[in-house]
Amino acid sequence: MTAFSDLMAFVRETQALKEVQGRLGWDQETVMPRGAAPQRAEEMAALEKVLHARKMDPYLVDLLEAVRREDAVGRAQIREIRRETERARKVPADLAAEITRVTSLAQGIWAEARAKDDFAGFAPTLAQVLALRRLEAQALAGEGGDLYDALLDDYEPGETGASLDAMFAAMRPRLVALRENVLGSGTVPPALTGDFDPARQMVLAETCARSFGYDFDHGRIDRAVHPFSSGSGLDSRITTRTDPENIFDCLYSTIHETGHSSYEQNVDRAYLLTPIGRGCSMGVHESQSRIYENQLGRSRGFTSWLYARCRETFGEIGVDGPEAFYAAVNAVCPGYIRTEADEIHYNLHILLRFDLERALIAGDLEVPDLEAAWNDRFAADFGVAVDRPSNGVLQDVHWAVGLFGYFPTYTLGNVYAGCLFEAMRRDCPDWEDELAAGSAAGPTAWLRERLQRHGALRSPRETIEEATGGPVTVAPLLDYLDAKFGALYGR
Template sequence: MSAYSDLMAFVRETEALKQIQGRLGWDQETVMPSGAAAQRAEEMAALDKVIHARCVAPQLADWLEAADAEDAVAESQLYQIRRAYDRAMKVPVELSAEITRVTSLSQGIWAEARADDDFSAFSDSFEEVLNLQRQQASALAGSDGDLYDALLEDYEPGATGDSFAAMFDEMRPRLVALRESVLSSGRESPALEGHFDETAQLALSEACARAFGYDFSHGRIDKAVHPFSSGSGLDSRITTRTDPSDPFGCLYSTIHEVGHSRYEQSVSRDYLLTPIGRGVSMGVHESQSRFYENQLGRSRAFTGWLFGQCREAFGDIGVSSEGEFYAAVNNVRTGFIRTEADEVHYNLHILLRFDLERALIAGDLEVRDLEAAWNERFEADFGLAVDRPSNGVLQDVHWPVGLFGYFPTYSLGNLYAGCLFEAMRLEVPNWENALARGDATPATEWLRTRLQCHGARRGPRETIEHAVAGQISAEPFLAYLEEKFSGLYAL
């Protein structure tokens, strides 16, 4: 056995344990009894200690020093292992386990506070989460590093707070101008009306998942408070949610999460349970989910098919034509909820969260002032006064579970998706015809072969540049939005 073979055998076992930990998290958010939360937190912390010990095992350094990369795949594996080892060595095992324990508990506390619309019921728990995240950031950043940048590395390697700020500075003026043009156009989009049975919603969400190629032999759909995807390789699961007054939340949450899960299902099986056997970053991951949800799922071609499916599932839905349905799906309106936001408003929701979480980690904003800061910023940006915490600071699960640095990757994913869509349209001429029949295969197969199958072989930007055979910029995404909504609102 070579040093590289020994190293990979050890790492595969560690990756398997991480999958088990992820499965415990999935169970907690879907079917775990509510009274089991305290015990689950201890179970998660215990497993985290085992995983962390393996991530900093002394033999890893010896193997990494002795291992030779015989090809490009091995070189990528070694890069990812070294990177993970270096980061794990900076975080004390007890801190890592405590973060896992506290965020496991915090998630349940947040869910109850959200249901009760009571931020004060969550603030003490969130204070604990934030303090632990600051400690982790400090350990990762060292004496002269930026705390927020240190956390960003977990989600988008190579990105910084300043690089994200520059991206938002570039995008914001045209997004705001487009929003103002749409809202002042005088056009009113139709809206769905009726009661939408939950069973029918879930059945239709499954049909949408199948239309986008989701492999149910290696996945499943369940319900959760906040939709998410979990797992990779041969077991990649998703969740969705339902609202009897609005089926779009269920259908488009499903399509979004299918985008994440199809990425994981499509990575080459040769990389199973290895560091490159998963998505390379959250920005690239979000490019897949946003591409599935928006460029494909909200296209005129797909909504034409979905209109017929909704009429069949629900009967009279308040709109009578494919054109009206397309307009309803893409209705631009100012609203509180990020996950329900139209494409024009969405990135403005992300910018708010990015600025607030950056201030929280830096210590410029404290938990006791967060709700007021959120409400003030939201009213300034959107012109609406937040009416309750579940429509404001309590709407997202990310901060309760310690995901600081995740939010800006949604907007980066939108930017990447714009580049991918521009390239795909040039190379796949029949994508709309197939999508109009409820078959996303031409588009999703292009994504699979150009991007998804490669997993983390390359860095995030290199992954997108390889897929589009060109450079990355915000222009394709902004042009896509302007073209689409200028047509919808006769601008």
């Protein structure tokens, strides 16, 4: 045995325990009895203590000091192990466990508050989560460090709040101009109507997932309040939700999560249960979910196929023909809900959350003032007054579970997806014809080979640049949006 093989054996056990923790989280959001929440929170906290102790184990520290590797895979494994170990050493074990316990409980409290439109009832829990995450950020950042950057680094290594702020500032003028042109065009897209039975929605959702290559031998679809994906490697699961009046929420949430989960399923099996055997960052992860959902799933080719499947499943749906269906899928409207937002408004949703959560972590905004700040910003950005908390500050689960620093990765993922789509179209000229036949085999094979199979072998930006052969810029995304919606709305 060598120091490296001993190191990897130790780390694989840690990764296996992390997968168990993730499965507990999946169970909590899908099938766990509601009354089990307090016990589950203690179980999650106990497991977090075990994981934290393993990252602090002197045996691991000794192995890291002794190990040397010259090959790219070995260096990447060591890089990721060091990164996780160094972060763990900065955060006290009791704090890490308490964050896990409180955020586990907070999920259920948030879900009940959302159902009742009761932000005031949820606010004390959110304040507790925020206080804990601020403590964690202080431990990670050290004296004089930026608290938000310390949290962001957990989701998107190499990025900072300032770098993302500059990127988003460069995007906003063209997004706003496109939005104004589209909404001022006078074009009113058709809308679906009909009886969209939830059980039939789930059957069609599974069909869509299969069309994008989702492997049901190593995954499954369940329902949850907020769609998500969970797991990696041989067990990568997704959830979706149904609304009897809106089939697009179910279908496109499913395709979105299929992108996430397929990424995990397609990582090289040689990396299974290792630090690089997963997506390399949330921004890169979102590039997969967003390109599946939008550039592929909302394309004219795929929607022509989906139109026929919807007619087979639901009968009359209120639109006549594939072109009208394509327009309905891509309707631009300043709606309340991020996960249902069109491609133009989606990034404006993220910019709102990015600014608010930076203010929360910095202490410039406190929880009692959050709902009013949200509503004011939403009215300014979307021209619509928020009618109730479930359509506003309570719509997302992210802050309830402590994911401060996560939201900007959605827009960064859109930027990455724009770069990938530009390269994919160049290499796969028949991509839309394939989608029109109900198969995404060509585009998803390209993504699997160029990006997904490599896991966290490279840094996030290197992953995208290696896949596309060029630098990361906002131009491909904005050019794609201008071309697509200019054609749809005659501008």
